[in-house]
Amino acid sequence: MISEVSVLYFAKGAELTGLKSETVKLPSELTTLQLWQELEGRHPKLSVIREQVVLAVRQEYVALGDQSVSLRDGDEVAVIPPLSGG
Amino acid sequence: MTEDVDSPRDLIKLTHEKLSSDVVSTSVTCPSCGAISMFIGTTRDTFEGQKVIQLEYEAYVPMAELEMKKICTSIRAEWPTVRHICIQHRLGVVPVMEASVIVGISSPHRADSLEAVRFCIDTLKATVPIWKKEVYETEEASWKQNKECLWSVAGKK
Incomplete structure (x- = not known):
């Protein structure tokens, strides 16, 4: 199963990909690490932030790892570099 | 019917406008609060040592609002006497010396609101998806990392 999700990039992530957002077809069931690897595969420059990044799936943080996620059409995924608000 | 002016309020705002401490303090004022x-x-x-000529903030706005609301919920669990909470964060270019964030919290007595304000700003730096870029005199620029953020270089140590 494949889902079409929108992926958002911010800060350093947006600079590295040259994108603020894109629509991507991804496997509907995968781990958070595999999700990251899919994105890094599309944008190899993202590798420089691999050690300092988490993802947000449907606006909830997930660390890169073996936790599985289910993606549905229209879901929102975001690449979240280290925060610097305040 | 007028709204009960003293019922608890969680006021959250992300804005490109200049922030005003007067607006924030007025928004959390209440008759039963001494602080x-x-x-x-x-x-x-x-x-x-590098001169910063410009700072720029961006946010994942809907998620930032969600995370700020979670902070309000945590504050109310920890300090039940807290009455009103206002958190404002500025986005876009912020000139040097202007406010990027203002937190205002009211409570009947000062200890609760003082502790809650500290918790609020510390947690905001750790969990709210907002990013700051510093642009230096040399025209170089750098995305900052809060040490409170668990996946920053400092946060992972």
Whole structure:
């Protein structure tokens, strides 16, 4: 199963990909690490932030790892570099 | 019917407009509260000796609002006497020395709102998806990392 999700990039992530957002077809069931690897595969420059990044799936943080996620059409995924608000 | 002016309010705002501490303190004022505690975060003009000429903030707005609401919920669980909470964060270009963030919290007595303000700004730096870029005199720029953020270089140590 494949889902079409929108992926958002911010800060350093947006600079590295040259994108603020894109629509991507991804496997509907995968781990958070595999999700990251899919994105890094599309944008190899993202590798420089691999050690300092988490993802947000449907606006909830997930660390890169073996936790599985289910993606549905229209879901929102975001690449979240280290925060610097305040 | 007029709204009960003293019922608890969680006021959250992300804005490109200049922030006003007067607006924040007024928004959390209430007749039964003897304390309004405030934190104002301002932009600095230097970083490790380099002159900063511009600062720029961006946010994942809907998720930032969600995370700020979670902070309000945590505050109310920990300090039940807290009455009103106002958190404002500025986005876009923020000139040096202007406020990037203002927190205002009211409570009947000062201890609760003082502690809650500290918790609020510390947690905001750790969990709210907002990013700051510093642009230096040399025209170089750098995305900052809060040490409170668990996946930053400092946060992972």
